[in-house]
Amino acid sequence: MSEEKNLKPSIEELKKELKRENSKKEYRTVLRNTLFVVVVVAALAVLISSFFITVLKVTGDSMTPTLETGQIVIAQNSSGFEPGELIAFYYNNKVLVKRVVGSPGDWINIDGEGNVSVNGVVLDESYTTDKSLEPTDITFPYQVPENRYFVLGDHRSASIDSRSSVVGCVTKEQLIGKVIFRVFPFDKLGGL
Structure with missing residues (x-):
């Protein structure tokens, strides 16, 4: 027991x-x-x-000083854009960021010194580092086709953009969205 x-x-x-x-x-x-x-x-x-949003890493110098290589930005998915806004779009399996200068139907002109006018009004482009007509292979004045946007980089001499038939005007199918916010580097965190 x-x-x-x-x-x-x-x-x-x-x-x-x-x-x-x-x-x-x-x-x-x-x-x-x-x-x-x-x-x-x-x-x-x-x-x-x-x-709603897409996170992108900037590469290249075409948007300096506004955006620099290595910075991370957020693009808000959108289908309508105003002149002066930064947009991201697909081109040859790459994502490019450029500034909208002209909307469908607008007449774009760039003079020999790189001054841009839209529908006869010269733009105040304080964001550019250098104004340049080159590189271009299209004839100005140029009318933006329907459902397309005319875009330029802020660093004009280093940017391949709508001035070249290689990139041309951006179609609605290529669009990702409006670049609205810089996330990195943290000391430059903020809206664009």
Whole structure:
């Protein structure tokens, strides 16, 4: 009989075992909830980036000093753009960022010194580092075709843009969205 008594667990041992089992259940619950939250957040991030915003890394010098290589910006998915706004668009499996200068139907003219006029009004382009007509292979004045946008880089002598038939005017199918915010570097964080 004393042997049977020793085979039965003590109350302390039962409490320890119960605590261990409860800890396992609690751990599984926390793990399951954490995985659920991670999956939901990832799905929301994909949905938001697909339908509302796109995060882009700037490469090249065509938009200096406004944007520089290595900076990270956010583009808001949009289909309508105003002159002066920065837009991102697809070109030859790359993403380019340029400034909208002309909308469908506008007449664009660039004189020999690089001064741009739209519908006869000379633009005040304080954001450019150098005004330049080159590189160009189109004839000015130039009328922007329907459903397209005429875009220029801010660093004109280093930018291949709508002045060249290689890039041409941007179609609505190429558009990603309006570049609205600089995320990195942090010292230049803010709207554009």
